[in-house]
Amino acid sequence: MTVEEAAAEIREADALRPRGGGTKLGWSPQGDGATVDFDTRRLNRILEHNEGDFTAVLEAGVPLVEAQAHFGRSGQMLALDPPLGAGDAATIGGVIAANDSGPLRHRYGSVRDLVVGITIVLSDGTIAESGGKVIKNVAGYDLGKLFAGSFGTLGLIARVAVRLHPAPAHTATLVAESDDPAALGATALKLAAMPLEADSLDVDWEGDRGRLAIRFAGTTAAERAGEAAKHVELPNPRIEEDDGELWAQQRARQRAPDGVVVKVAGRPTDLPAVIGAARAAGATVVSRAALGVSYVAGADVAAIRAAVAPRSCAVLDGADRVDDPWPAVDPGALKVMERIKARFDPARTFRPGAFVGGL
16 A cells, blocks of 8 residues: 555545554543544555665554564664564554653653654645655644654554664663662662663562663673662662563563553652552552653552642553543643644544543
């Protein structure tokens, strides 16, 4: 399928839902009425890989695992490492639409920092682009940032241009454990403030104990992990050079396809409170500790919101099974979102009623 063929199909649709690998279908309510799935996996080509410029252009239905394998053959990577779901089926378009990310966000940022150009299809069949290789711009909008986290409610992400980075040949992770949430949080903040150039810095918690993990990449990874260990006051820090499984577990623990995961977006200093709320509820936590982003799995949504108020709490896994998956939205911000929805999808073709405020 071409983008033009996709546009012709969308032009004739009444209500549809963009769908890639189907790994995040429960991340938002179903919406109003019946929708037809538009399978983005029909747009599945890597169109360009400019090795010298560290950029690539690929269609939205390319599985992220396939894109990474392709870039890896040139010693490069797309610095997005979210959990890929069952069968590693997550597609690049779905990851962008859900604004998903993993531990590499600590160093490389989120989807909005890595997408340099985007092609979208609107409900009337209009094809618009912004960023690299511009054909047609929609004046006043940075489409890459606008569509990241839109959950398929504004239009179809058809094609993206992305920024790549060198793939590290060596990694090493400093690990330290504690039963004190405040000590873990303080250590994470201390390390984050130092010029360590870490790729990832996570804190996780389960039961009555937590763990801090900070990962370094490159030929001097082990040496830098050892230097960081000198500044850790937690007991018995250790360095793991065979750390692939450790970080695979970190990514996996962001998800609970059969349960509920609450994403808490606040300040790094909120981490002890987030852990305390999760601990009281018997839930687990995985946190990008220096960024204030935490994933709480297995907790009562209302209890977590009450414990960390006024921080933003959105339900990811299980959003289609709870009454109020979205965080509270300022009325002024909601008005802006309503106008954006009306501008991009006036016919309410794309997932009507599935976004914040019933948009």
